Amino acid sequence: MARFSSGDSDVKDKPRSGRTCTAFTPRNEERGLRGQHFPSNDAVVRAVKQWATSAGADFYERGMQALVNRWRMCIANGGNNVEN
Numbered sequence: 001m002a003r004f005s006s007g008d009s010d011v012k013d014k015p016r017s018g019r020t021c022t023a024f025t026p027r028n029e030e031r032g033l034r035g036q037h038f039p040s041n042d043a044v045v046r047a048v049k050q051w052a053t054s055a056g057a058d059f060y061e062r063g064m065q066a067l068v069n070r071w072r073m074c075i076a077n078g079g080n081n082v083e084n
Contacts, residue, residue, distance in 0.1 A: 009041045 032051045038044045074080065 009045050 032055075033047055036047070038047060
């Protein structure tokens with residue numbers, strides 16, 4: 001989402017740092033656009049914006065709580081990455 005908000009509408013993956021992803025993983029009913037194919041970058045941007053505005057407040061609340069919990073585990077682990 002941050003990439004699209006900052007104006008980056010390219011759907012191709014950028015090179016990564018190699019660190020393990022610690023992002024919040026949505027539940028099955030919240031997987032939104034997974035498995036869909038889009039004809040253009042503009043179609044992806046429209047679909048993501050529509051999905052993001054349709055997600056309920058509880059989705060974002062759970063995501064933020066998961067982030068807080070991961071942050072606490074990371075701090076308790078001496079700042080090291082936390083695996084699931």
